[in-house]
Amino acid sequence: MSSRTPHTQRDLQKARTRRALLDAGLALLEEQSLSSIGLREITRAVGISPAAFYRHFRDVADLGVTLVEESLGSLHTVIRAGLTERSDDGERIDHLVGAIARFVREHPEHIRFVVRERHGGVAAVRTAIGAQLDRFAQEVAEVLARDEVSRGWSQADLRMLGETYVDHMVMTASAFLEAALGEGPPEDVVAGTARRQLRLISLGRRHWTSDRALPAS
Numbered sequence: 001m002s003s004r005t006p007h008t009q010r011d012l013q014k015a016r017t018r019r020a021l022l023d024a025g026l027a028l029l030e031e032q033s034l035s036s037i038g039l040r041e042i043t044r045a046v047g048i049s050p051a052a053f054y055r056h057f058r059d060v061a062d063l064g065v066t067l068v069e070e071s072l073g074s075l076h077t078v079i080r081a082g083l084t085e086r087s088d089d090g091e092r093i094d095h096l097v098g099a100i101a102r103f104v105r106e107h108p109e110h111i112r113f114v115v116r117e118r119h120g121g122v123a124a125v126r127t128a129i130g131a132q133l134d135r136f137a138q139e140v141a142e143v144l145a146r147d148e149v150s151r152g153w154s155q156a157d158l159r160m161l162g163e164t165y166v167d168h169m170v171m172t173a174s175a176f177l178e179a180a181l182g183e184g185p186p187e188d189v190v191a192g193t194a195r196r197q198l199r200l201i202s203l204g205r206r207h208w209t210s211d212r213a214l215p216a217s
Contacts, residue, residue, distance in 0.1 A: 018056045020046045022070070025063050026109045034064045034113075035121035064117065064125040071110035072132040075103050076139065079169070083143040093198045097191050100169060104176040115174045133170070137162035153210040164201060168194070 024045035028037050039060055043050050057063040082095035104111050117125050141162030144150055150158060172194040178184035185193075 014055070017046065017048065017052070021053065021056055021063060022067060025060075025067060026113060029113050029116070030109060033120050034060065034117055034125060061122050061124040064122055065128040067110070067113055068117075068125060068128040068132060071107070071114050072129070072136065075099075076132075076136055078103070079136075080139050080143065083140065087147065089199070089202045093195050093202070096165075096169070096198065097172065097194045100173050100194075101176050101187065101191060104173055104180065108177055108180055111173050111177050115170070115177065118170075133166055137166045140165045149206055153208075157208070157210040161205065168197060168201070 021042060024042050025034075025037070027045065028041060037060060039053055040050055042060070042063070043053050057066065078099045079096065082099055083092060086092045086095055114129060118129050120126060137159065139162070141158040144161055144165075145153070145158050150161075153161075172190070175184060175190045175194070176187060179187045179190050184190070
């Protein structure tokens with residue numbers, strides 16, 4: 001028992017330090033891009049030596065990739081559950097917009113990071129964001145494929161639909177963030193616009209003729 005306790009304490013301390021490094025990175029990212037942040041800036045904010053950083057991450061890009069997984073991973077779960085548990089378009093739309101609004105209110109720094117770095121200067125982070133959004137689009141497509149209105153749709157069109165939903169989610173999250181910063185329309189206007197756009201997508205979906213259903217030329 002005595003040999004187990006120190007090991008547990010070390011694990012807890014390591015986890016706390018790792019969390020502190022991630023939080024410091026997010027804090028610094030409020031004012032600058034990841035490509036402009038130095039490792040020493042992050043370790044100075046946490047109060048550890050630069051050498052200690054490498055016990056947790058390979059480099060700043062690796063820390064950024066971890067932030068991507070953290071930022072988008074929890075949102076995946078909320079969105080997927082809402083789509084799966086609801087079949088009515090109106091309920092789904094309300095859930096999607098509400099879930100995104102709450103996530104932005106609770107985690108504005110994560111959304112700011114993803115929006116900024118999606119086309120930023122760190123290739124590993126751009127790739128990680130792209131991979132997460134691709135997986136997200138596939139998950140959404142698989143859920144929507146179960147709907148009666150999707151019967152007969154090709155896999156390519158289902159994938160396109162999933163990507164449309166995910167692109168809309170990212171755009172809506174960015175708009176909610178701007179609203180929170182006082183740089184755009186207020187949150188209720190953003191929410192109303194997002195709902196109308198999703199209703200338009202839903203209506204178009206019901207009248208779409210998938211490639212599979214088209215006659216051969």
